[in-house]
Amino acid sequence: MTILPSAPPAGPRQPPGALAEAVLAAALAARREGTLAELLHRRPRLTRWIARRLLQPVLDSGGDALRGAQGELLALQWLLDWAVAQLRPDRQPGFDGIPREAWLERTSWRPMLAVMCHHAFAPVCGFPDRYRARADESPADHLCGLWSVGPSTYYRYLDKGRRQLAELLLAPTSERVLSLRDAMQHQAWGRLRLEDAAARRDWHRAQARRALVEPAPAAALWHLLQAGDADGFVQALQRFRVELGRDALADALIERLAALPLSERQRAELCLAQAALARVRGQDERERQACEQAQRIASAADDRLMLGIVCGTLGKFFEPRDGERAFACYQDSAEFLHQAGVGADPSQPGHHALLQAYVSTLVRLAWLYVLRNDPRSKAVLERAETLREHGGQPDETIAQLEQAWGEYWRRAGDLRAALERKHRALNIYERLGDGQAVVKTWCNLSLLYGDAQDYPRAIEYSQRVLVLAERSAIEPETVASTHLNLGGTYFWQQRYDDAIEQYAAGLARAEAAGLRVLVGRAHYNLAEAHYKRFQALERPEDERRGDTHTAAALAVWEREGDPAPLEATRSLKTEILGTREGHVDRLLPGEWAVHPAEMAEIDRERARLALPLAPAEHVLARLAIARGYAAIAAQEREAALALIERHGLGGRFGAELEALRSTYDRALTREQRLAAKWRDGAGDLLDDARRAALLARLLTAGAVGKSAYAELCGVGLATASKHLGLLAQRGLLVQQGRGPSTRYVLEGPAAGA
Structure with missing residues (x-):
């Protein structure tokens, strides 16, 4: 009767290696006695442990050949046969062809031979000239005789073989996992009588379809590779990049696919899939190299469509690192796709794929405009929306478009529309099972709910991302952004200690991944939080730290060349977080109040x-x-x-x-009448030079705040507030907003006179 250890608990109290040895010893003994089926039936917790830890590659490779009531039993038998044969020093498969000297002279073979014979995988080979065994002699006695050793030495060999077996099964190399899958594939072919290549390819395609639905990403990649479906393999790799991010087998399967005769476009697409995998793993240099390799392949083939796709991917890589280069990449992408024939006859082959790529690039270009607070983003989004309506777009592209619209409306101040768009994107990503995109949308929603002052939901979405990042591979950009979003939520709740902790975590993530734009934002946020805490607690150290982070943020923005965050950072300390012109996270105002017809x-x-x-x-x-x-x-x-x-x-x-x-x-006479009205109405407050400077600012920027007025007119903030109130009372200015968002614009009739 097989003696088992107590059923393995969910979290084993003994070391995993010891537990595995105990489980394997029980399974090997049951196999020798012919009670393996009974063992699995009587011990369901043990069965689940074996299936979870040991059998998954076998079940994945065997597919429907191992389905049904006897599937796990057969899978375990196949696994044990393969694993024991793997102990052979010569690395040959199976138990045949073991040379005489291995049986008799080579001690390196003895652990494997002891396990093989003791547990009845194969009989002891007889060598009468060396040792004549009795007919009823046990394998242990027979081997002791052949090797001229005592029972204690024999059992040391047996124990060593079992330990090697446990190590092999618990921590297999990618090479061994591929060897296992190859062996299990041949077992499945034999069981299903798949004798010709066409039948085997069809079978693998069917298994891949099932694995994609379950989903079982590693199994899907394996069967797509065996079916020779390179396009399907690359699509699955892109789709399940998060799940495969911590699976070393993915790299081994990619190497096998790369060794096949692929087209140039397939090789470029494979490079982009590898870049996506590297992005999840936080391997930014590997990601860039893979993108550039795809670019070289596409350029050598003069494949304009592929060049457009690759440039778009490079733009995505550079977005958090180098905004100017990202913008250039997106423009190159659009140009290459235009050259590929975006405006050509829709009936031409490949036009649908071309249009999809073009819409995707427009969405990314619009996204970058949005990040720059550039109102032109709306025109690009509307163009993408129009093309979406003219030709069917994949759900992934539609979700990207919804995401971009959501960010546009957030920066335009319409939070209701922004939330609606973001949740539409989330629904699509959840339906597609795109875990990475779902996580990114959670990150965006955390920021959006913070803007809406729904702080509990903002914190909830941030925590979802950070908890998942502890146990799964999440893109560093998403994790860093989530820390910054959560810090912002705490900041607006005046929880400055918590905000600084989250901003610092985001900065560390961004610096480790080389995300320069996010590094700049993190330094800006840290400076803001330290100044605010200094204002509340008057700790000199906070002021010094705020100055340090301000200098670091300025260094980033000066290199980026974006004037809005540069100006906001320069004025941060002076204004002590009050109203400031050119808020870094809102769309820039136009000149409609000054030149409405012309500006239209x-x-x-x-x-x-x-x-x-x-x-x-x-x-x-x-x-x-x-x-x-x-x-x-x-x-x-x-x-x-x-x-x-x-x-x-x-x-x-x-x-x-x-x-x-x-x-x-x-x-x-327009400007003369306006100047005369201000001379009559504000002559007692401002001299000619100050009136001219103020009017120029109003006509250029469209509005003025308290701090800007103080700077232009050389007065203190209190005096500026008093003057602006008087000018509003006299009908020269109109007050908009309240509190920190108060702004003053030119009075309508006078401005249009």
Whole structure:
């Protein structure tokens, strides 16, 4: 009767190796006695442990050959046969062909031979010239006789063989796992009588379809590889990159696929799939190398479609590292896809795939515009939306579009629309089973609920990401962003200690992964939190740390060349987190209050320039923009006339003024009337120079805040607040918003006079 250890608990009290040896000893004994089926039936917890720890590769490779009531029993028998044969020093399969010297002279063979014969995998080979065994002699006695050793020595060999067996099964190398899968595949072919290559390929395709539905990513890759389906393999690798991120077998399977005769496009797509796997693992250098290898392959083949896809992927890589280079990559992607024939006949072969790639690039380009707070993002998103309606797009692309719209509406201040779009994307990703995209959407929702001041839900979504990151491979960018989002949630709750802790964790993640843009944001957030804590507790150390993080953030933004975060960081300490112009996380205002008609035309043409159209279309757009600015310049001429009159320069600019007259006559007095009204209404508060500077700021930026007024007019914040209130009472300005978001714009009729 087989003696078992107590049923393995969920978390074994003894070391895993000792537990495995005990389980294997019981299984080997049951096999020798012919009671393996009874063992599995009587010990369901043991059966589950074996299936979870040992049998999965066998069941994956055997597919439906191992389904049914006897599947696990047969799988365990096959596994034990293969594992014992793996102990052979010559690495040959099976138990046949063992040479005489291995039986009699080579001690390195004895652990394997002891296990093989003791547990009845194969009989002891007789050598009468060396030892003549009795007919009823046990394998142990027979081997003791052949080797001229006592029972204690024999059992030491047997114990050593069992330990080697346990080590092999508990911590197999990728090479051994592939060997196991190869062996199990041949067993399944034999059991199902799959004798010709076509039948075997069809069988593997069927197993792959089932594995993709379950899902069982490693099994799907294995069967797709055996079926020779390179395209399906790459798609599965991209889809399940998170689940496969910690599976070394994926790399071994990729190597096998790369050794097959693939097309150039398939090789480039495989490189992109490897880049996605490296991204999940946080291997940024490996990710970049894989993308660049794909680019070289596509360039050598002059494959414009593939070049467009690869440039889009490179843009995604550079987004958190180098914003300018990411933007250039997306523009290159759009150009290559345009050259590939986006506007060609839709009936042409491959046009649907081309259109999908083009829409995906538009979405990414729009996303980058959104991240730059550039209103042109809306035009690009609307263009992608139009193309989505004209041709069926895959769910992945639709979800990307919903994500981008969500971020656009968040930055535009419409949180309700933003939440609706983000949850649409989340529903699609959950339906597709795209775990990585689901996690990214959780990260985005944490930020969005923080903006909406729904702090419990913001914290909940952040914690979902961080808890999952502890036990699964999550892209470093997502983890770092989640720490920053959670820190922001704590910041707005005035939990500055918790905010600083999360910001520091995000900074560490971003620095480790080389995510320079996120490093800049983390330093900015840390400076903000330290200054705020200094304001509350007056600890000098907080002020010093705030200065240090401000300097570090400035170093990042100066290299990036983005003026909005650069200016916000420069003014952070001065304003002590009060109202500041050009908030880094909201869409920049236009000039509609100053030049409504002209700016409407300019914005329309700017939107066309944001699209990757033909060069002739861009020429027409730029000429239209030039006409719009010429009309605006007419209004600026009035200011020049005032200066000419004040300084007595009338005789010097006659020719220039005459050349402009035909275009500018209709708008000649607008600025004069506005300046006169302010001279009458604000002469007691501001002198001529200060009024001119303030009006110029209002006409350029559209609005002014308390801190900007103080800087322009050389007064303190309290005086600035008083002046702005008086100007609003006198009808020269209109107050918008309350509290920290208060802004002042020109009074409507006067501005349009």
